[in-house]
Amino acid sequence: MLERVWTRILELTGEFVIPDWGVLIGLIPVAILIIAVFVLLATFRRLVKAPPARRGFQRVEPETPAGIHMPGPSFAPVFAAIGVGLLMLGLVFGGIALLLGTIALVLTLLYWLAEGLRNYDHDIGPTTTVLPAVGNEGPPPGVHMPGPSWRPFLGAFGVFALLLGLVFGGWLLSAGVIALIATLVGWLTDAVKEYRMTVQADSTGHLENIPESRPPSILFGTLVALIVGAALLQTANFVVGEVNGGAAPGESGAPAEPGDSSEAPPPASGPTADVAVQARNVLFVEDSWSAPADQPFTIAFANEDAGVPHNIELLDRAGAVAFNGDIFSGVETRIYEVPALPAGTYEFLCVVHPTTMTGTATLE
Numbered sequence: 168m169l170e171r172v173w174t175r176i177l178e179l180t181g182e183f184v185i186p187d188w189g190v191l192i193g194l195i196p197v198a199i200l201i202i203a204v205f206v207l208l209a210t211f212r213r214l215v216k217a218p219p220a221r222r223g224f225q226r227v228e229p230e231t232p233a234g235i236h237m238p239g240p241s242f243a244p245v246f247a248a249i250g251v252g253l254l255m256l257g258l259v260f261g262g263i264a265l266l267l268g269t270i271a272l273v274l275t276l277l278y279w280l281a282e283g284l285r286n287y288d289h290d291i292g293p294t295t296t297v298l299p300a301v302g303n304e305g306p307p308p309g310v311h312m313p314g315p316s317w318r319p320f321l322g323a324f325g326v327f328a329l330l331l332g333l334v335f336g337g338w339l340l341s342a343g344v345i346a347l348i349a350t351l352v353g354w355l356t357d358a359v360k361e362y363r364m365t366v367q368a369d370s371t372g373h374l375e376n377i378p379e380s381r382p383p384s385i386l387f388g389t390l391v392a393l394i395v396g397a398a399l400l401q402t403a404n405f406v407v408g409e410v411n412g413g414a415a416p417g418e419s420g421a422p423a424e425p426g427d428s429s430e431a432p433p434p435a436s437g438p439t440a441d442v443a444v445q446a447r448n449v450l451f452v453e454d455s456w457s458a459p460a461d462q463p464f465t466i467a468f469a470n471e472d473a474g475v476p477h478n479i480e481l482l483d484r485a486g487a488v489a490f491n492g493d494i495f496s497g498v499e500t501r502i503y504e505v506p507a508l509p510a511g512t513y514e515f516l517c518v519v520h521p522t523t524m525t526g527t528a529t530l531e
Contacts, residue, residue, distance in 0.1 A: 250275035325350035337474030460510035470497035
């Protein structure tokens with residue numbers, strides 16, 4: 168009896184240490200409903216115990232003070248609350264219910280916005296944009312205002328190119344680094360010119376902007392061509408690696424050149440290990456495997472994506488890292504030596520592509 172009670176206590180505490188977040192999120196609408204019921208009951212109890220209102224036998228019509236516009240009753244808050252409730256139901260059940268809940272909330276909020284605009288126009292009146300009769304020809308005296316610049320746009324493009332290279336690696340990574348450096352150097356050059364103009368103004372009192380920059384069509388076109396060329400090279404390497412198995416023509420595992428009568432030597436056998444895992448097209452070919460528990464074992468990881476970095480990382484049930492393998496680009500095979508791990512189910516993933524490359528490992 169005591170053992171069963173103690174086991175139940177451990178199970179309950181385990182739910183707090185390692186909670187099931189999916190179940191907890193699904194219970195949020197139920198918790199909100201329970202809180203709302205308690206609030207309504209408490210309000211009803213206070214109204215029941217409240218003393219009778221002190222007023223006459225006839226209803227006193229409210230009068231709005233002079234100069235104040237008091238909008239009448241509105242169903243917009245009720246509709247908005249219904250829209251939020253439908254959205255919550257959609258978050259719980261998903262699918263078409265989520266789409267309908269989102270549409271309902273948007274429609275109710277648009278109704279509330281339209282009503283608010285009508286009240287605003289009633290108070291203020293329809294507003295029209297009134298432009299000044301004469302525009303300002305320049306900044307106020309004594310103020311140095313830099314002119315428009317293409318540098319922020321180019322800098323954002325360079326950062327995008329670098330992030331693209333960090334994802335796919337290889338030639339795209341080199342092109343991204345070059346693009347970021349080229350855009351930042353131009354931005355730094357403009358900043359130095361602005362600084363020199365400001366220093367000159369401090370000594371002469373003459374404020375002058377640097378020449379207005381022209382559209383960087385040449386630089387932008389060069390960067391686009393650089394990234395497109397790197398992408399083509401990356402794709403060509405990937406295709407050649409897929410066709411030839413990662414070997415160049417004439418090497419082991421590649422088709423022989425025409426006219427070569429000699430037979431190609433047999434391909435060398437790959438490294439042996441307790442577990443064999445392959446990565447192909449940014450996916451694990453083996454999304455589940457087993458290995459011995461409580462003793463070291465080896466994993467032969469074959470990265471067949473040319474120029475794309477991958478690795479294998481093991482996570483225990485609590486989400487802690489139990490093993491982390493080196494990241495390397497394909498096409499290559501490496502042997503991971505995993506230390507002794509306790510029995511159980513582990514999640515394995517690639518830290519470079521954690522959303523697409525996942526699987527389950529069982530140690531027993």
